[in-house]
Amino acid sequence: MNEDRRVGVWLVGGRGSVATTAMTGAAAVAAGLAEPTGLVTMRPPFTDAGLVGLGDLIFGGHDVVETPLAIRAARLVDDGVLPVGLPGALAGALEAAESEQRPGITGREARIEPQASLARMVSDLNAFRTRHDLGRVVVLNVSSTEAPVEPHPAHENPAALMDALDQNLAVLPPSALYALAAIETGCAYVDFTPSVGARLPAIEALAEAHEVPLAGSDGKTGETFMKSALAPAFAARALKVRSWSGMNLLGGGDGAALADPARAQSKLDSKGRLLEEILGYPVEAPIYIQDVRDMGEWKTAWDHVVFEGFLGIRMKLQFTWEGCDSALAAPLILDLIRLAALALERGESGVLTNLAFFFKDPAGTREHQLHRQYEMLERWVLQKVAA
Amino acid sequence: MNEDRRVGVWLVGGRGSVATTAMTGAAAVAAGLAEPTGLVTMRPPFTDAGLVGLGDLIFGGHDVVETPLAIRAARLVDDGVLPVGLPGALAGALEAAESEQRPGITGREARIEPQASLARMVSDLNAFRTRHDLGRVVVLNVSSTEAPVEPHPAHENPAALMDALDQNLAVLPPSALYALAAIETGCAYVDFTPSVGARLPAIEALAEAHEVPLAGSDGKTGETFMKSALAPAFAARALKVRSWSGMNLLGGGDGAALADPARAQSKLDSKGRLLEEILGYPVEAPIYIQDVRDMGEWKTAWDHVVFEGFLGIRMKLQFTWEGCDSALAAPLILDLIRLAALALERGESGVLTNLAFFFKDPAGTREHQLHRQYEMLERWVLQKVAA
């Protein structure tokens, strides 16, 4: 029954820093070359949940970039993201994943020939599944952030959406085409980006119709993770947050993508919602993202929080969070793959609200408090095991 | 039945900044002159718990200092702790509390004539209760931090302890004598300081014997509050904390008291325990307290947290917490008074472990995670109401 344990993983943005770190890391932990630090599902109580082993993941992916994984991994060593020597020790795993990379959908293709693009994705996913004789496949999007989608009536209705594609209308961004391809081929779909493609009502309806699980969106790796831990503390102490300003410096591809104000808007929207949800009142909470090329794979967030205490006195919390984006995202991606595979195994379909713990903008729920999200996750994983 | 609602509050350290802020604030909120910001028990779900009203608190206290409350309050206005004009508007309340201040026990008295000191405290408390015809009285210690107690066999056993006092042996610091006086006169006793006096086994046993509730110790107002919110987030994400250094600058009386290394040790001990309890492994976590007279009533804590993420990469969180100590402590004190009065009303005795939310070093429990402490508090307050 070893065959059954294997799970196919198809990463959109499969040649990016995050994907490369995740694949290298999965192989490293499976081989005993690294500790499972940062992997939530490798700690109790999740260790007893029968989740797929990291060594049983078969990786493939789409990307519009052509840099081979081995070269990307070497760069990540130079940037201090991957330990020296690790990519060499895992050359076989990287080669295997490299052989499963296929050309992704460009923005131009999504506009000009959406139907052909979708068909190509579907074909690639089916071929991947067949080639490896895979029961379960998880598609996870870690590509660059897209600009917000232009609203269109077809977004609201599955039939209208399929019609529009049949007419080759440019109504969907690449992320939505990937999501559709996953749904049509019976794969789970996880959106780790703030791109809104997979959040359209028509897509959610199609996922339910095809009985496929969806999860998203926008991986919660840094500043928002901190916010979701700290804001509940202010609420519990009845301290009134007056302003919470968040300034983010980031380099690498992500910084450049977000230097485009339209794309940044997707990110900011997904970061901005949680304070009011947690605190119960509106807060002046500007967020800004600055591209600093020099920072490479690293990001620093500075948050400046002014709060009011007893008798109206003003006090302050400031924090800086200095992290490596790929190293923060990669283990969450592996956790999500394992959990989405569990949902597939259980036959769950539609939006997986109980994975809110991992997302800045959790689909299907307004729960933003980190500890409550963790409790939801625990309950979901364990209750089902018990059943 | 209005008489029954009143609760006597006896503050040890009754002329200090914290006590003065608490008394002024209680009167201000009761009079509608200030919002109940920072008061946990003035928010849902605690608003339905039938807790004593802030206007029904009758204040008195012991102090070794003689500065009248009105003068202390004026200084707190100068230091920006109390709003301009507030002490004047509440002059009546401050005068009433001033008339109930009595001389406290000095360190010398505790050593030389402990029995007489204890008798004096008992007499003061009984007279206070009689004078105001009070059913319930809460004694709360907000005096300066004491040096750790020299161990003595009598600390372990109630009978031995009472014997030692009968022989006028110097086995107890002032804080323990205050606790004893509270216990003997049927008052609840809350220790808001890190002084270990009230944490001795003999005292806990006496509280149970006299059916009096105890709570403590060391109010969680700043850096530790942050730690108890943040450390669970690191644990939930399987991020490994490698070092957590906390440097505290504080002025005012508290800074000066803690400049004495022996006293600081009490504080550091009570701050140092929680990381390992929450994370489950030992962490290099130095804590340092620096007296900076210039900071007056304010304190700034800087915490420098190095953690390890995926594949061993090191990342960093740093925060500064800039707060006014008295403004942070005062509402917690009022919350604790209301909750201790509830325990008296319910006839609970011994250590109130469900008040852990308020303390750096919660008596009777190892639960340090802020959100779990909050849940304990909620359950305790509401479940009893239901019963």
Place this chain on the structure above:
Amino acid sequence: MNEDRRVGVWLVGGRGSVATTAMTGAAAVAAGLAEPTGLVTMRPPFTDAGLVGLGDLIFGGHDVVETPLAIRAARLVDDGVLPVGLPGALAGALEAAESEQRPGITGREARIEPQASLARMVSDLNAFRTRHDLGRVVVLNVSSTEAPVEPHPAHENPAALMDALDQNLAVLPPSALYALAAIETGCAYVDFTPSVGARLPAIEALAEAHEVPLAGSDGKTGETFMKSALAPAFAARALKVRSWSGMNLLGGGDGAALADPARAQSKLDSKGRLLEEILGYPVEAPIYIQDVRDMGEWKTAWDHVVFEGFLGIRMKLQFTWEGCDSALAAPLILDLIRLAALALERGESGVLTNLAFFFKDPAGTREHQLHRQYEMLERWVLQKVAA
């Protein structure tokens, strides 16, 4: 000869926070009610330079706002900028200044009737000088930041500029009209804002022609002040600055004005030039200004500096600067008034490059190193005294 010592001061933006703080502070220091903290010219060696006394300044001004100075001063007390009681103690001085406030030029007036606006300013200045029988008058601009000026050929040439005004062409923003009025009436003109109006070549030529001194621009009060002190230290140690990101949170009127991207550009331009000038190589140095209304009169800048040391190792300096904008600007304004009055006394005309110490974007020089600017200032003040 006491008459001769008096100097008229005409503040453009005369009812703003900065102007009100400067006028109140001048009166307070003159009356011995406050120390001269922050006043560079009240310390040696400038105390021997025979500068005008703060008590000999006669204040007036233009503003488009109508809030009386007394009300503005009361608000500044509420915001913690002015000490409680000070405006009351100096009511006479504030009333005198209030009686010398005149309506300023709106943006609309500058576009529609520039010539009439200019004539009105000239008339107001002449009347002020006559009313008080003043030998020397300094006009200083502390109004809100303007958007950058649309380039126009008339900006390059005095004759063309006067022609354009004669034809009522909208070629000048209000700041330039104020500068022209000062020049035409023989007043010194100091630009404390980043508005480029007074920096046009035609205006500088007119100042020389009328033998009037000019100084500017953009008062160096916070982040840039820090940069001009720190960047020379990196240079002296041969440490290579790789990126220097500056994020600024500010409230009050200034924050709102700079929320307008066009106006912010003026500010950013004037802040961005100095790093390359000091270090000698281009640096990735983004600057961002965020309006946070909640911050009121306060601003916090966070700077994140990555530098390279020996053998290419990367290290970091981060700082936060938390200041009250008006309190930082006001003493510099008083210093500039005293120094511009000195230039008038000496008959100096044209751009006063030796006042670079006070400006983010010093006119007439590329010297940005704080200590060199200070030496220039010292030399200029003292050498002339000696002569």
Place this chain on the structure above:
Amino acid sequence: MNEDRRVGVWLVGGRGSVATTAMTGAAAVAAGLAEPTGLVTMRPPFTDAGLVGLGDLIFGGHDVVETPLAIRAARLVDDGVLPVGLPGALAGALEAAESEQRPGITGREARIEPQASLARMVSDLNAFRTRHDLGRVVVLNVSSTEAPVEPHPAHENPAALMDALDQNLAVLPPSALYALAAIETGCAYVDFTPSVGARLPAIEALAEAHEVPLAGSDGKTGETFMKSALAPAFAARALKVRSWSGMNLLGGGDGAALADPARAQSKLDSKGRLLEEILGYPVEAPIYIQDVRDMGEWKTAWDHVVFEGFLGIRMKLQFTWEGCDSALAAPLILDLIRLAALALERGESGVLTNLAFFFKDPAGTREHQLHRQYEMLERWVLQKVAA
């Protein structure tokens, strides 16, 4: 004449991180494998001063540690101090230096057999000079910080000191014995540590008598470097510094050495003097050093500066400085060697006050302002060249 250009460098603490980084770096820069970042003397105007080339330095040293340089260098690669591959590429240079390491003086030897220890050092230095036929030798102390010296009358007088040594009295710590050995053998002596050994009056007198130059003490690498750049800025702006608290976290050997309160005192003394010297008034300026083993070769300093501005308003500067101690110190050491060699060439003797730029506690001068120290250095190097 190539022979004449060579300079012998004898490092006390020759196997430590700082010495290893300095030697590796000198070879790397000389070989064109690294940029001279951080080397002050490799930038104009010092490039024209005819200083010894980095490739003409011959390294040797004393140490009580026996770990070979190659192993130490490999560890520094692991810790991110040295670039991967660099020690391998420079194996020859490291081997040459390794062959010139000799056993240092332990604390015990300094107490029990000071005379024999001194004789051994003298012999080692003479042999080194002879072996390489060196005209000029510079001895530089980068060993661990010593505890302050117990005062002794012999410290004041050269004759008394030599007498005491003849009698084998334990009056000198190792650092002083190394200084004496340098002086007796005609070497320049530079103290890069806060150890006070070489600062005794008797030693300074002996240096003058032997016509040998001395420089020191305590290399200014981080927090104090920042202070010496920032404090003059506060002074220039007449802003009153009220408190300046400096908290330092450091790992590695230095952290452990300074965890010993007696040794830390040496460091704190040398850091504490400059604020009052620069500002002209006493400032509450606590400094604390915390050993955090986890930080390895890195250190983070947090400085919290409260200053008073116009009308007494309080404002704040906070900074964190995150640096690698060895990388900060190593280039300064190479600069000092080149400059001490210049002093030898010129026949200068006694304390080199013009090297204050490099030291926390500059010998022979109270000038602490960084830019003035830089000007002193420039003048000294260039004026002499001109002469």
